Amino acid sequence: MKFFLDTANIGEIKRVARLGLVDGITTNPSLVAKEGRGFKEVVQEICAFVDGPVSAEVIGTKAEDMLKEAGELAQWAPNVVVKLPMTEDGLFACHELSRRGIKTNVTLVFSAAQGLMAAKAGATYVSPFIGRLDDIAADGMQLVRDLKRMLGNYGFETEIIAASIRNVGHVEQAALAGAHIATIPGSLLPALWKHPLTDIGIEKFLSDWNNAALQPK
C-alpha cells in the first residue's frame, strides 16, 4: 500500500518523509488556504521535495475553466496531478486531460457509480471520502470495497485513494480492502506507529535492565 500525506504543510511532509513513509501528497483548497501562502509557491515547494505524485485541485466549476487551470498546474512541476471534482464538468475535463496524458485525481467521490464514472473517464486516481460518509452514518469503507471489486472486474488501471481518513482503523481497513493508497492527515500519523503496550514494554525492559545493572556481580 502506498501512503500519501493529506496536507499542504511542508514541515509536516519533511518530518514524515525522513521515515520513508511518503509516496505522494494530496492537497485540497482548504488545506492550501491554511498555509497562508500562494498556491503555486506551496505546490512547487512540495513537488520539489517529494519524489511522487502531488495532487493540486482546480477551483473552477466549469470544464473550460478546469482545463485552463489544469494546463497551468501541469506546468508547475512534472509530478503534479490535477485534482478534479466529481461533476459532469469534472468528468469532461478528466477525459480530456487523460487524452492529453495529464494525470488526474477525481475527488469528492461518495458512491460506487461516481467512482466507476471517474475510472471510465480515464482518471489516474479516484478518491472515495471515507470519513465524510461515516459522518452521515453511511459506510465509507464499504465504498472502498465496492470500488476495488468494480474496478478490478473490468481491469481499470485507476488507483483507489482512500481519502478523508480519520483514524487508525480507517487505514487498516483500507489496506484490508485493497485500496492502492491511503492519504493520511499528518496529525494522524503518530497514532499509526504508537501503541501504549509498546511504551509500557520499553519502560519495563529498561527498568529490569537498570535494576540488574545495579546488582553487585
Ligand code: E4P
Ligand atoms: C483528499 O484528497 C482530501 O484532501 C481529504 O482526504 C479530505 O479529508 P477531510 O474529509 O478530512 O477534509
